[in-house]
Amino acid sequence: MAARTGKQVLQRFRENPPNLWINGERVTDPTTHPSTRNAVNSLAALYDMQHSPELVEKMTVTSPTSGDLVGRSFVIPKSKEDLCRRSEMHKVWADASLGHMGRTPDYMNVNVMAAGTAGEYFAQIQPRFGENIANYFEYVRENDLTLTHALTSPQIDKSKQVNEFDDPYIALGVVKETSSGIIVRGARMLATLPLSDEILIFPSTVLKGGSDLKPYALGFSVPNTAEGLRFQCREPLDLGRSHADHPLGSRFDEMDALVIFDDVLVPWERVFLIDDVDLANQAYGQTGAVLHMAHQVVNLKIAKTEAILGTLQSVINMIGTSDYPHVQEMVAEVIVTLEIMKALKIASEETASLNRYGVMTPGRGPLDAARNYYPAVHRRLIEILQLCSSSGLIMIPTEADRLGEGSADIKKFLQGKNGDSDERLKLFRLAWDMSLSSFGGRQGLYEQFFFGDPVRMKQALYGIYDRQPYVDRINAFIANDGEPNA
Ligand SMILES: Cc1cc2nc3c(=O)[nH]c(=O)nc-3n(C[C@H](O)[C@H](O)[C@H](O)COP(=O)(O)OP(=O)(O)OC[C@H]3O[C@@H](n4cnc5c(N)ncnc54)[C@H](O)[C@@H]3O)c2cc1C
Incomplete structure (x- = not known):
């Protein structure tokens, strides 16, 4: 199967629903359940973009094994150009939710690509693990599967090791090895996008x-x-309201979940790493x-910042505050954030280099x-909005209010400088859904x-940033007696 269509995504969910529990009930069909169907449709729409005639070239590449068109986020980048072209693909998917779906499938696709091409790393534990991860990458790519992941242990007592x-099986651990695979028990947090086909449990860092921590x-x-x-x-954050009332929540509630493994059998061909704490700790790095995941993220945050800037300027235009200097200053702050994120993305691509597995990997410093920059600054962006x-x-007021008996009052008192009450309220509903x-x-x-x-x-x-050259420079400066050169 090549890059999937939205219809295929929905069909797979109907035939193989993930075991989701919401409000005390099992979700038997996520494509029709009121709390998940909108998010699932938004996910399916992303996959449809891979087949849109205007986007197909941007969104897909030819598979090196099947020759089929597969999602571009599965590409094994060999050049900086490959990374830049992948960026364009990330940005298309990110823009579809105005940057508000954190775990569009490309995030995990680049994870599985990087792991799958680093088979030697996993083969250090057992040679078959290297083959397993490479085969898994190919399987996910060729079937265009959606993955979720969960890295951390339940938040019980952070002063203790797991x-x-x-109970030794609060945190997810291996109970035993059998001839068919490993049996795992315990829980992991926090799987965003459980509306997916498979879960990748990767070593927690x-x-x-x-x-003692081997299990x-x-x-x-x-x-x-x-x-x-x-x-x-x-x-759920999708409250079953219209898109007008709840423009983001009614579309993009990707959901988060605690993942519970009750003696789950993992067949050997799906085991990539066991027993080695050091290799587990270092696997992501x-x-x-x-870095590939951070590269997807920087594109996503650019999309989100652009959406916040667009919403902010529209609000300002709508209520006629654009001449106030402090308002302009706040808009400038958002612009600076956007330009910094764009510059960091470009810098990560410019400073990319081939890693030991021959994969063009974006530069670590900018990413x-x-x-580290965006989590803090996002709070300020929301404050500005x-x-x-x-x-x-x-x-x-809601859509029902706008259309109800009080509509004349709403039209009169809630109009804007450059838009009627309908336009004003739709805009402010978006700003509310972003910020409040x-x-x-x-x-x-x-x-x-x-x-x-x-x-x-x-x-x-x-811990990792090399500051010694700067320390040396300062030492040399201090040691200089200030005498002019002879
Ligand atoms: C909305 C959302 C979505 C998420 N999605 C995913 C996902 O898809 N996949 C995934 O794997 N994870 C996901 N995460 C989880 C995320 O990785 C963790 O929240 C994060 O690693 C922090 O762990 P924690 O939540 O257990 O917080 P804690 O580790 O319990 O931290 C709580 C507080 O204690 C402090 N603290 C705790 N331990 C230490 C320590 N050793 N040293 C210093 N300070 C400490 C922290 O600084 C913090 O202030 C998501 C989280 C959120 C909130």
Whole structure:
């Protein structure tokens, strides 16, 4: 099968529904369930873009094995141009949700590409693991599957290592090995987009300790229909309202879930890593996966910042505040953020180099800067949208109000400077959904944590960034006695 269409995506969900639990009920068909059907349709629309005549060239490449057209996010980049062309593809999918679907499938596609081309890394543990991950990459690419992932352990007691809990299988671990595979038990957080076909459990990056932690050093994948696997979803943010009332939440609630493994059998051919804590801890970094994922992310954050800027300027135009200097200053802050993110994306592509597996990998410095910078600045972008919109974010009667008995009052009192009340309210509803609704609130938390804890990300940057040349320069400067050169 080549790049999937939306229809094929929906059909697979109907035939193989992931084991999702929402509000105490099993979702038997995510394509019709009121809490998931809109997000599933938005996901399907992304896949349809791969077949649009205007986009097909941008969105797909020829598979090196089947010769079929497959999604471009599966490309194995060999040149900087390959990365730039992949960026264009990321941006098309990101723009479709105004940057508000964090886990469009390309995020995990580049993860599985980087891991799949780094078979030697996994083969250090057992040679077959190298083959397994390479085969899995090909399987996902050729079937154009949607993946979710979950890296962290349940948030029970962060002062303990996961093997110190009373129950050793709160955190996901290997119970035993059998001739058919490994049996795993426990839970992982936090799978965004459980509306997907398979889950990739990759090594968590924070196993501190020795052989006691071996059962928790894990890399494998299973279908989301695997026996014993269950996704406990959070409360839905799609409230069943119209697109006009809830422009983002009614389309893009990608959902988040606690993933529970109740003695799930992972067949050997789907096992990529066990037993080796050091290799587990370094897997994301050493395979280059983290950089390819960060490269997708920087494109997504550019799309989101552009959407915030567009919404902000529209709000300003709608209420006639564009001449106030402090308003202009706030817009300038958003522009600066956007340009910094664009520059970091370009810099990551310009400084790309071939990694040890022959994959053109975007530059680490600019991407580390982007993923540490954006979580903090996103809060300010939202604050600016709130400060510039003020009461307009609250006085947003619903579509039913607009069409009901009070419509004349709404038309009169809630019109804008450059638009009627319908246009004004649709715009402000969008600004509200970005910044204030429950959907907007989850976006704020997502930006803080989706790539990891910002505190520990900064500590990691401190750990790896080479500052010695700058220290040496300062030492040389201080040591210089100030005498002019002879
Ligand atoms: C909306 C959302 C979507 C997400 N989607 C995904 C996903 O798709 N896949 C996935 O794998 N993960 C996902 N995550 C999870 C994300 O990776 C984690 O939230 C993140 O790694 C932080 O872990 P935690 O939530 O357990 O927080 P904790 O680690 O419990 O942190 C809580 C607080 O304690 C502090 N703290 C805890 N331990 C330490 C320490 N050792 N050193 C210093 N400070 C510490 C933190 O700084 C923070 O302030 C998502 C998270 C959110 C909020």
